[in-house]
Amino acid sequence: MGQILFGFAVLCLMALLLVICISGWSWSLRQLLRGEPILRQEAGQPISWGLIDIVATILIALTLMAGFQGIAMAVTGAKLPIKEESLDAVQQAAMILAFSGAEILSLLAVSGLIVVRGYGLQLFGQRGEKFFADLLLGIAAFGMLVVPTLILQAILAYLKPYEHPLIDMLVKDKSVPMAVASVAAAVVAAPLFEEFFFRGLFQGWLQDTVDGRLKVSNVLLGRVRWLSSDDAPPTETETVEQASEHEIITAVAAASEGENPFHSPIAAPAVPTTEYESPEVVRQRNVLQICGPILLSASFFALMHLGQGLAPIPLFFLALGLGYLYQRTRRLTPCVVVHFLLNGQSMALLLIQVFVLGEDAALIAN
Known part of the structure; x- marks a missing residue:
C-alpha cells in the first residue's frame, strides 16, 4: 500500500512540474517569437570582487574542510587514512557535517571580505527588496528546468548508473545522523555555496570582465570604496541613469532663451553612470x-560533479539555466531557490524510500 501511495504522489508531483514546465517554455517561446527576451536585463553595479577573491574562496574552503574534518576525526575517534568502509554511521555523518560547515563558513568569510570594501555584497539585492519576486521567479524556473534535467538524467542512467557517495552512504546505513547530515549537505550547504561561488563570484567576475566594466586592477584585486575615486553609487530611490548637474543647468539655460519665458525647462538627457549597467x-x-x-x-560546475556517473551532462544544461537567471537579474536568490528545490525534492523522495518504504533508491541528490 505504501508503495502505491508513494508512486501516486510521485506521479502527481511530476504532473504538476510538467504543467509548470510546458506553460513556462510556451510563454518563453512566445516572448522569443515577439522579439522579446525571456527575462529583461536588470541594472546592477559592477562587482566589487576580483580574481583574488575567487582564489581566496578555494583556499579558505580547502583549509576549513581539512581543519573541520580533523576535528570530526578527533571527536568521533576516526583514524587516518579515511576510508568509507572503515567509518561507522556517526563518523560518516560527522565528516559530511564538517564538509558542509566548511562550505558555509568559507562563504561567510569571503562575503565579509567583500562587504568591508564598502560596496555591499551585491548578490541578493541591495536590501532584499525583490526577495519575494525572486522567490516566485526561482519557483517558476525550477519548474521549467527540473523536468528536462530529470528526463535527460534518466536517459543517461541507462547508459551508466548514477552514482553519488552521499546516496550510497545513506542507503547503506539508514541512520538518523546520516539523514540529518545528508539534508544539511545537499539541501542547505550545496545550494548556497555552489551558487555563491559558481554564479556569483565566478560568473559575475567573468561577466563584468568581458563587458569591460572593470579596470585591470579591479579584475585582479576587486574594488575598494575608500581607495576608489568613483562617486558613491545612487540610492535605490534614484533611477539607473542620472543626468549630471552641468547638463541640467545647460538645458535650463537653453530653455530660458526661447521665445516663451514661461516655457518649461527641457529635461536634460540621461547620462549612464559608470556604477550601473545601462540598456545600451x-x-x-x-x-x-x-x-x-x-x-x-x-562547465566548471559540471566538472565539479565528475565521478557521479554521467550526471555532469544534465547538470551542465541545468547550470546554463542558472547562469542565465543570474546574468539577467544580477541576483543569486532565484538561482539558490532553483538549486534548493531541485536538491530538496530529490532528497525528500530518497528519504521516503529509505526510511518509509525501506527500499534502496537511486534518486538524484545533486
Whole structure:
C-alpha cells in the first residue's frame, strides 16, 4: 500500500512540474517569437570582487574542510587514512557535517571580505527588496528546468548508473545522523555555496570582465570604496541613469532663451553612470560577452560533479539555466531557490524510500 501511495504522489508531483514546465517554455517561446527576451536585463553595479577573491574562496574552503574534518576525526575517534568502509554511521555523518560547515563558513568569510570594501555584497539585492519576486521567479524556473534535467538524467542512467557517495552512504546505513547530515549537505550547504561561488563570484567576475566594466586592477584585486575615486553609487530611490548637474543647468539655460519665458525647462538627457549597467551596454554585448561567462561557469560546475556517473551532462544544461537567471537579474536568490528545490525534492523522495518504504533508491541528490 505504501508503495502505491508513494508512486501516486510521485506521479502527481511530476504532473504538476510538467504543467509548470510546458506553460513556462510556451510563454518563453512566445516572448522569443515577439522579439522579446525571456527575462529583461536588470541594472546592477559592477562587482566589487576580483580574481583574488575567487582564489581566496578555494583556499579558505580547502583549509576549513581539512581543519573541520580533523576535528570530526578527533571527536568521533576516526583514524587516518579515511576510508568509507572503515567509518561507522556517526563518523560518516560527522565528516559530511564538517564538509558542509566548511562550505558555509568559507562563504561567510569571503562575503565579509567583500562587504568591508564598502560596496555591499551585491548578490541578493541591495536590501532584499525583490526577495519575494525572486522567490516566485526561482519557483517558476525550477519548474521549467527540473523536468528536462530529470528526463535527460534518466536517459543517461541507462547508459551508466548514477552514482553519488552521499546516496550510497545513506542507503547503506539508514541512520538518523546520516539523514540529518545528508539534508544539511545537499539541501542547505550545496545550494548556497555552489551558487555563491559558481554564479556569483565566478560568473559575475567573468561577466563584468568581458563587458569591460572593470579596470585591470579591479579584475585582479576587486574594488575598494575608500581607495576608489568613483562617486558613491545612487540610492535605490534614484533611477539607473542620472543626468549630471552641468547638463541640467545647460538645458535650463537653453530653455530660458526661447521665445516663451514661461516655457518649461527641457529635461536634460540621461547620462549612464559608470556604477550601473545601462540598456545600451546590454544591447552592445556580442555573442562572447553573452554566452562566454554562462558557458564557462556551467562547465566548471559540471566538472565539479565528475565521478557521479554521467550526471555532469544534465547538470551542465541545468547550470546554463542558472547562469542565465543570474546574468539577467544580477541576483543569486532565484538561482539558490532553483538549486534548493531541485536538491530538496530529490532528497525528500530518497528519504521516503529509505526510511518509509525501506527500499534502496537511486534518486538524484545533486
